[in-house]
Amino acid sequence: MEVVSRDGFRVPRLGLGTYRMTGAGCQGAVESALGLGYRHIDTAQMYGNQDAVGAGLAASGVARAEVHLTSKCHHEIQTPDRIRAACAESLRLLRTDYLDLYLLHWPRPGSDLPAALETMMALRAAGMVRQIGLANGTVAHLRQAIDEVRAPIVCNQIEYHVLIDQTPVLSWMRGHGVVVVAHVPLAQGRLAEHAALAAIGRRYDADAAQVALAWLLDQPDVAVIPKAARPGSQVANLEAMRVRLDDFDRAAIAALPKTLRCVNPPFAPMWDAAG
Template identity: 50%
Template sequence: MDSIITQGVAIPRLGFGTFRMPGVDAQPAVESAITLGYRHIDTAAMYENEAAVGGAIAASGIERSEFFVTTKVWHDQLGPDALHRAFDASLRKLRLDHVDLYMIHWPSRDMDMAATLEALVALEERGLTRAIGVCNFNLPMIRRAVEEIGAPIASVQLEYHPFLSQAPMLAYLRGKGIPLTAYAPLAQGRAANDTVLAELGRKHGASAAQMAIAWLLDQAGVIVIPKAARPESQKANLDALAIHLGDDDRAAVAALPKDQRYVRPPFAPDWDATAA
């Protein structure tokens, strides 16, 4: 498995997402993923499955150092004290002595960004997380975090799939050496039913969903964290690592609509904002 080195940590380029796998039901799915070879596991306090993820890691018998574990703080706990309490709760549920990446899950309109990022850095300095990152920041927010505040952002996690362009964000992040982690890489299941991706898949002996993952992995500086509950889907996502796209494939995906954003909670930032 290829990894991307960022802020001194190596993040496997294909991870295992656990969104919408709440409670103990998540543990068998995570155990299956680990058995198949996944070592990058992505969870969050809001997913309500950190205990299941921790249980699966413990049950695997695999050395902790083999795993890259990401978790996240929810947007109503971004004050420094609340953030530290949230982190402690996550760590207890995960049954770990540290995480590899701790992220702001969503920005809050009233957060003190500098204070929140300083609280994340404090966790890193104490060895409780190896790296810090942010999710769902728009471009002006990222610029402020990186250029004004100077936060050592190891990754930015965003919705990214064949139907949504992240070109301006990718250009900026590549210029700063920061990888983009693509969540909802299958467009919440829509990629699996896309006729263009299906046609490309027939050429490669692959499914439409596998082509969506391969398209993301084909791009420099992109990490992908698809969710899959069934072992056969987990394996299919891993098998996408072996697909190599040609220029015709890239052109076909480039021609798909690129304005389809499916994750739009009421607290999301202004995605169209371009200037600080």
């Protein structure tokens, strides 16, 4: 599996997202993905499926050291004591001694971001997590985290696909060595039948979703975590890695509207201007 590597942080380029997967279905999806060669699994306290992800990891037979495992702290509990407790609970449910990456999920307006980050830095120093980052962080969050708190943020997980403009946050991240992990890379299924992407895909014997993933996978600092519950979908996502877009394809994708934000809950931050 190809990896994204920046300043000592390494993450497999294609991972399995598990949002809205639960129970036996989630466990089976994790087992299947690992059996197919995936080595990057993404979960979160908010998803309510860490126990199923842990069961899938255990049942897969793949050594823990071979798997990059990400989890996230729930957006409602970002105080130091509760972050420490949440991390310990994640480790218990996931049946592991450490997380490869622990993210502050949906930094909340008005919360004490420095205190939360300092707690996560302490978890890192204690060996409970290897690296820390943000999920759905804005430029303002990143600037505070890195420039003011001096937190060793290695990753920001954001909504990123062919129909959203994330220029401000992407530019800031790339200028500061922060890896992009793209969630909802298929715009929650909206790209599966996208006509312009399907037209590109016919040149490569690929479908629209594979073209959408290939566009992301072509970017050197981007990892991608599409949700894929079925083995067939997991295989199709892996096959997207063989698609090599050319400049003509990139120009066609660049011309698509960039105004679709799929994930925008009531507790979301004030987004950067272009996104």
